[in-house]
Amino acid sequence: MAGQEFLAERFEEQRARLRAVAYRMLGSFSEADDAVQETWIKLSRADVSGVENLGAWLTTVVSRVCLDFLRSRKAKQEESLEARLPDPIVVEEGDPSHDPEHQALTTDAVGLALMIVLDTLNPAERLAFVLHDLFAVPFDTIASILDRSLAATKMMASRARRRVQSSAKPPEEDLSRQREIVSAFRAASRGGGFEALLAVLDPDVVLRADTSEGLRTLRGAADVASQAQLFGRSAPVARPVLVNGSPGFVSIVDGKLLSVLAFTVSGGRITEIHVFADPARLAALGFAA
Template sequence: MGEDEFLADRFEAYRGHLKAVAYRMLGSLSEADDAVQEAWLRLSRSGADEVENLGGWLTTVVGRVCLDMLRSRTARREAPLEARMPDPVVDPATGTDPEHEALVADSVGLALLVVLQSLNPAERLAFVLHDMFAVPYEEIAPIVGRTPAAARQLASRARRRVQGAAPVPDPDLGRQREVVDAFQAAARDGDFEALVAVLDPDVVLRADRGAVTAGLEELRGAEVVAGKAVAFRGHSLDARPALVNGAAGMVRLVDGRPLSVMCFTIVDGRIVAIDILADPDRLDRLDLTVLDA
């Protein structure tokens, strides 16, 4: 085996982990792939002869690449990071694809990714690297151009915002599916009271319809969300159960084409968040063939 092939094999062992880091940072599957590819290019140029901890080195490289990408978005004055739904990871209801397991580990649902997008780039990097991947502050500090103490403060600020806005979902997928099925049945029957019963009083619904809206459409409160669900009663839709970022969800289709991907966050048997991607352009780019099996 040649040196280049040996280096490529070592890199491949970390690819899944690196994409998971990039996905949490960027909320985009395609951009996460770009960040991982850039890390490979940097490794192939520099080699690994003097790298004692290749996994740690690659993690910090991907973190730096993602930070540059986030800052570039800001410099180009693109839409605010929180103005779009993160890319969902869709799997059949029967289980998560092994290639997706690292992406959705530790309950990285869409609700959490939406909150992460509201952090500034430096806060997001400090939180993701330290709290999700146990990177020491001493290694985070030079990436963000701060002292270790300042990097700790960045992560602490981010942690407070995440803990207050991103609930930890119930771990029982079977129970999650029961609640989602109850929601779907009540919506289909136009049963307002049954809908309110499965919704948390402070439930939040976020929907990204792409060009139709200027960002995430957001509704709050059980009665408001139930009323929205009842309004769709009678629409002829094919709703297929799915796992969306590892949680119970569904893909809604009309005439065989995806209309939306819905992800539910369920806590204590009630729905606390519904995140919907309904942007036709982005839906067309998703691989939903897994649901045909």
């Protein structure tokens, strides 16, 4: 019993990091929690008396679990056309009250634009990129997880890196500049005029709205600006937040959370807008309106 209690304590020390790894691998809080729980089950049944670095051992296990999840998901997606946005990490700016697991998720947060690109990678490429580029796991460890050669593993990570770099414009690094542009968008959508909206939108801006009816996509500044004007009039209360480390806001009507809006700013303009409006997904966020 003492041995199990000791393992449980050591596992809790690693839980936050394991959940951060699983979230970036899967883009889903519920699946990340399932992966972490399965990792604990495997640990509780394993003989780790000879393991020198338990953290690395657990990272390897949770990565293998996530790889199985990704492969299963890919098989299901081939049978279904349904697509959803990754779960957003929503926090109020300057709020220090989050638990260690939430802090681990928000530290060096990966933007939603990158998470969406990761969803286009095959499972092995995603694992190689996430573990190496985001968590600095050595390639030889990743190769053993994938059961591939070192050269093949490096090649997969390189392919994934090229896909990421070619699919997503580099985000604005200055957070205050991002806030300024998002605030200008909010003001324009509430009555600043169509031209004011076009001034802050990239000509090729993409809006993705995740609702209870599925995912809807709009492309082009004119269509997105028109939609933004309609939305701005219907959501009078907006609270600034950070969504995956970038400025966004939550819209509130009659004290109820109506939606979460996340923005990607690049080159001084908004290049992507992600809207979360599915009541079930919003409830799962646990965000107090």
